[in-house]
Amino acid sequence: MTDTPLLQVRDLQKAFPVRGGLFNRPIATANVIDGVSFDVPRGQTLGLVGESGSGKTTIGKCVIRLIEPTSGQILFDGLDLMKLSGRELRERRTDMQMIYQAPGASLNSRMTVGQIVGEALWLHERLNGWAARDRVMKLLEVVGLKPEHYHRFPHEFSGGQQQRIGIARALAVRPQLLVLDEPTSALDVSVQAQVLNLLSDLQREFKLTFLFISHDLGVVRYLCDQVALLYLGKLVEIADVNRIFDEPKHPYTQALISAIPEPDPDEKRAIITLSGDLSRRRPTRGCPFAPRCQAAKLEICDTVEPPLIETGDGHRVACHLHTGAQA
Amino acid sequence: MLFRYYFLRRLILIIPLLLGLSLLTFFIARVLPGDPVGLAAGPQATQEIKEALRREFGLDQPLPVQYVTYVLDLFRGDWGQSLYSRRDVSADIAVYFPATLELTITAIVFATLLGVPAGMISAIYRSQLPDHITRVLALFFVSFPAFWLAMIFQLIFGLELNWFPIGRRLNALATPPEAITGMYTLDSLLRLDFGTFALSLQHLILPALVLSFGSLASITRITRASMLEALDKDSVRMERALGIPYRVIVTKYVLRSALIATVTIISLEFGWLMAGAVLVETIFDWPGMGLYAVESSLRLDFQPIMGITIVYGIVFSLINILADFIVGVLDPRIRYG
């Protein structure tokens, strides 16, 4: 599969108005996402990693236009989603679905499983009655639920099962792209493993492309082909999963990886502890990460914002230490 | 957004609200089929007399012109005249409004003083006997028609037990305090006239009590609910884990968060009470806005109806803003925008 990537995001930007003044008019904008570009090749998984507040979920929702981006290009299978009208967009929704972080909250508690999954079929294929029922049953089977679950309400299920219902609903419209927004972060470890395996199997079976949003590097390493790291709405590093974990270049990536608590008491690594926390107020100039950076800081870090630069093998990083600025 | 900006904006926004309000009232009042002019002109008035009256009150103009004239006059401080009594609306309101305000404020104070502790007790003893008793009592009192309860109270406490006077703001022979606010109790206090204060207070208690029952239940319920919510917060568990005595947690930490919801409901209830005061005013012969409003409405006397509506509009808005302000003081997290 060397054709064009299924999803190409170019210079995505999302700004929220900051209101103020006597009449509460927008007086400024805050960029939550600032010029993010990446590709997701067909059938592969891109992991989008960052701390809470880094804008990763916003990117996920912008990609399938659940949120309107301020600017940028989103090419899905070569088609620019930004140019679609409301109706056209609604039709294209078939191709991309989202799986949510809180499995319970993403299901309408007033509807039965059958209705929830069935609604997707009705909306896209105007399928109802027995035909829909059969399809729903099949989908339930695919995600590992039983036929007798058809008539039950979401609250009667465990978190893992609820997430399966969500997956079944997403699969009902035969999508090509799934945006997975921390699909396992609300689940227990044992269940998380089940869901991760299910996703992995489904990807193979249905040739799905995943945009996997997570803050858990362990899971990302397990499921993703590429990883993109996000800091304050900007990409700081993006590369193959192995490269990221084997030779992380950006100090932020290094710190994140070192902070993963491995369940092994013997593994005594030096944990790089970042000072402070992700502050919503990014510095006005220079590298946004500079105030917390543990690496040897350069003068330029406080003045010039480092661009995202390819350092070989599709490994891109935004850090002055790696952009030849040392000199 | 800045605190003072927020409130300034709220104050400015009262103006469009009042415009909308006056427009609504104006057109409701004017499309009514009634003939207030015929009524005011008297049973044997000739057409000429009625026409003269219409002309005098500008009722022969097209409606939009009348409205614009009205609003412009309003900004000049001219609230118009009653068609019926020919008295200035502003002068009448200046007399009637303080009476209602006094009654309503006292009632809301009663309701708060009774309702908040009741709600607290109810919440602390959740699902136990004190809880059940308070809840039933609150529901009990709010379920009576206020005018009926007023009659019964008048009978029991006024006529039978003779504890309170049965109506009016003051004895006929007592001179009301010289007006500062128009509220007798407050004015007599300000003028250090304690005899009159006691007397007017005596007149005030019964009607205010009856009026307060309407809000008692909601204040109790909201206090209880918000107390329960506050008691259920993680921070309470944390405070208990820190070894802070429960008494202190409830009266210091929990109460403040419970009060936030209660303040909002009190402001809403204030509006309701003010509008509902008419029934109590009728029974207790209390010369207030409610009586004025009903009399004017029954006569379709436009100008007083408009004036009353606008006064209510201003008061409601100010009370809401005040409540927001108090909530803002109580809750440092509130951002204005």
Added chain:
Amino acid sequence: MTFSRSRLFIFSLLICFLGSFTVLAQDDENVLLYGGNQDIDNIDPAVGENYSINAALVSLYDPLFILRGEEIEPLLVDTWEVSDDATVWTFNLKQNATFHDGSPVNAAAVVYSFNRLLEIQGPPVYRWAGIADLTSAQATDEFTVQFTLLQPFAPFIGTLTQLYIVNPAIVEANRGEDFGQTYLKEQDAGSGPFTVGRWEIGNLYEFVAVPEYWGGWSSENHPDRVLWIIRRDSASQVNSLLANETHIADTIDLRDAERINGTEGYHVESNAGLFVNTLKFNTQGEYTSDLNVRMAVSYAMNYEALPQVLDIPVELMPGPTPLGMAGSVADLEVPTFDLDRAREYLAQSPWPEGGFALDYVYVSGLTFEEVAGLVLLEGLAELNITLNMTPMLWPDMVASCSAPESGPDIVNIYTQPAYLDMDAHLFNQYHSTQWGSYNSCGFYSNEQVDTLLSDARVTGDQAARLEMYAEAQRLIAADQPAIWTYSQNAVLGFNDCIGGYVFRPLESLSVLFRDLSMDNCPTA
């Protein structure tokens, strides 16, 4: 801490109860406490008119003539003459009358006051509509006024009881843009025995006696001050009277009257007045234009039940006019409660079996009117006629009376003559030119009646006039344009200490404070 708190509580209780013993400052002056059921809206003589306003006006101002008992007495007038055709009236004024500021009440003041009424065109002015204009009144000398009317008008003197003389100097000084209306709303400019004291809107009004009243007081123990205390509720009226919080109460019903008469030291004055209740048929209406229907309905009314259910003393009407009025015909044959006769009449109508519905319109909230309707409703049910009880806001009712098309089938109206003359009772109700005002909501039209009523107006000879009115009454009764139900007694509760009260059939509820005397009246 608890101790101090409870002390605070006891203290506040004390304050409360001390208040009730506070002795209200009392000199040995006579303060008359009057429990009035109604507000005194406006005391400009050119603007207001109702029983409470009239009681105030007649105390603050002097009219040319005053109603005392059943008579019209000259007050400011000394002697007068009238031309034979009842067009030119000449009045010689008493020369000792003075306004409160000491200036004389002269002919110029009378002309000024009359013209001011006409200029302002307030409710009282209808009496002179078409009869007088701004040129009518002329001062021929300092104390002589001559009215030259536009057309002959026999009952003119009766109307002059409503012509209160204002002090031109004061009005001119406060003329403003509205002919002094703003000023006179709450202040007086009169020559009457009282002047305005405390004026608390919606609550209480004080009249202070003028010590050197030019007309002199009829009693030494006249009230020095009168407090008009608004008591809207009838129960509190009686309670206040019996508790000596008031000396006179003006909203008394039968049961209250029994209670008052049964209590030592109090009594009730109940007299048949000219306050008349009628259920007017819309004589242009779909069903009610039919005489037989009107007769049938009238015979279905249980008249005898009314005094029992109304709770107020009433006199059943002998026909279109109340008995107390000069010229009333007593021997008319009017319907009684007789369902057989009612059925006979109905049988002659186009709807012999009934089966239709009539609207009965009354002012919402007025119990008397509602109860009268209930009594009629029960009788009509026997005739298979439905009565739709339709309470209306007063202005709505007034509006519906503006034209026959919107006029209700039956409407309950109280009327009261504007001056003491049969003309004031009949003309506005039964003359076809009067359609549109709610007193003529029956839309009655009979050419003969019109002629009689018009002619009686312009006839100077009183006997001839009364003959015409008698004929008119017979004609009207034959047409049965209304169910004449009852005239309502004026009932006032008195403390026995009050003397000098004389009932006035007209203005029956407006007490003449100037004639009252007080004998050691107790005050709570």
Added chain:
Amino acid sequence: MAETPVLVQPDRDGSPRLENFRRAVYRFRTNTLSMIGLIMLIFIVVIAVTAPYIAPHPEDALGKTRVTARLVAPNAEFPFGTDNVGRDIFSRLLLGTGLALQVGIVIIVLATTIGVTIGALSGYFGGWVDEILMRLTDIFLTVPALILAIAVTAALGKGIINVMIGIALVWWPGFARLTRSLVLSLKEEPFVEAARGLGASHLRVLFRHVLPNALSPIIVKMSTDFGFAVLTAAALSFIGLGAQPPTPEWGSMINEGRDYFPQQWWVATFPGMAIFLLVFSWNLLGDGLRDVLDPRSRR
């Protein structure tokens, strides 16, 4: 995918909807007060239905008067005495029960319909729609209820129906505000977003996903407002804007009795008690429903 999930819930018979309902009933039944309220209410409804058959003098509600038996104190024949035209108060109370219930129901249903529609549109679409509708709501909230009700009643003309419409017109803003706030928070819920993500139309999202989930608090408000609506209607009757006589409307019965109070206390007292019982039972019921349905108090 080797594992088979195990159900959290034990297997059981019946449909899940029934099960939910049963659970709510159970929770409701444990609340003694609301059970008392419910029983009282059922009792009242039974009276309303059977009144024509059990009232001793049913004709008294249709215009029959009894001039000879005015203001009779309660006795065997007239358990609650008679009124000023000699009608049996007991019978009139029984026969007025249906009307009192209808008044509350009509007002609340009307107000809910208007309020929920406006609140839902306002909350869901936001922007200028929200701005306009909410300013409108503010205005209606600010108009003194009584004045508006009187005006509307006057404009629409006579009759209890118009009183109900009048009150409903001042009642809806509460529902609009409630619905708006519910919709505002619900529309941020992931399941709503998921529905949009599936390509559901706005109307579908609103009516199938958002509103059903806002139902519980609305129902609770309906039940608690019921009593207040009845009281407000009674207040308007008391002012004299109520039902057409001789309809046995409780509020106007109190008004009629006011002139005879306190000597003939029964004329006003029993209708007052009747209103109290109706309102009280609804309030008890509403309090219980709140416990069952309102998530805030569900602990």
Added chain:
Amino acid sequence: MPETLLDIQALHVEFKTFDGVSKVLAGVDLRMERGDVLGLVGETGCGKSLTALAVPRLIPTPPGKITSGRVLFNGEDVLQKSPNEMQRLRAKHLGMIFQDPTTNLNPLFTIREQLVDAVLYQRMDAQHVPGRWKGFLPSARQTRLNAARRAVELLGLVGISDGDKRISDYPHQFSGGMRQRVLIAMALAGEPDLLIADEPTTALDVTIQAQILNLINDLVKRLGLSVLLITHNLGVVAHTCTRVAVMYAGRVIEQAPVRELFKNPKHPYTRGLLQAVPTRHTQRGDLQGIAGSIPNLNTPPGGCRFHPRCPQVMDRCQVAVPSNVVVGQDHRTECYLYPEGA
């Protein structure tokens, strides 16, 4: 012989729900010595938080109820104490921090107000603490001022260096990690014998989690704290604790020193858990979960509560609860795979 700080014996706790009575804790036995950092591990709903809450007696009652068992703290059964004694015990001997630092601070009061109260009540007896109103008295004012000084010190202890400035702020002006530090400061105000930390890092980002864990490790070293650390994150345990207890469905099914447990897990559930975490060595498709999900505690499975999910289930597992067996140095488990007394 090390001193026993906490000894929970056969603790049973029930919760009343609308679907019936839920037996949430079914005989928990747990023991920790002074100086231990004991990790209590398990999945959602296994009862680890309740076990911790039972020590300061903070289980919400109703609906919860301790039906039997003993909780010996410093040798005394806390379940027998009066409410006043409990309040004093919590103030002076126990410190507790919770999962979500946002909700555990009262948002309406400044950090100073809350921290000063914590200091005062942990240092003094309740009746001597000057209240808000009496705080105007000079002596009381002084007391509160002293407490405020101490509060700033405490903030310094937990790594908030500009405490004298930040103490006047409201909680919402702090970031999540800072709030958790403040909570730790409050819990430590009375120098407690035992710090119970209930999922202290779950709500935090991974970089902040590392900071907080460092802080706890540091405090353990500097103050000689004993910590009961509740978590579901095995990685956290591995790097922080000295001993581990694994809970499943209301029972402690295995406990051992941390190294022993990770290297030599005995109970099938423990093994399953360890295999379910993706590590850097896990290849795609290799991840093992535990089949099924946790049982409904209203109708728990008979015998070993883990048997419906256990890959090595035997007939006897479904009949009776296995007893506690010693399987190694200070290593005990509840499983029929291991013979008693081995």
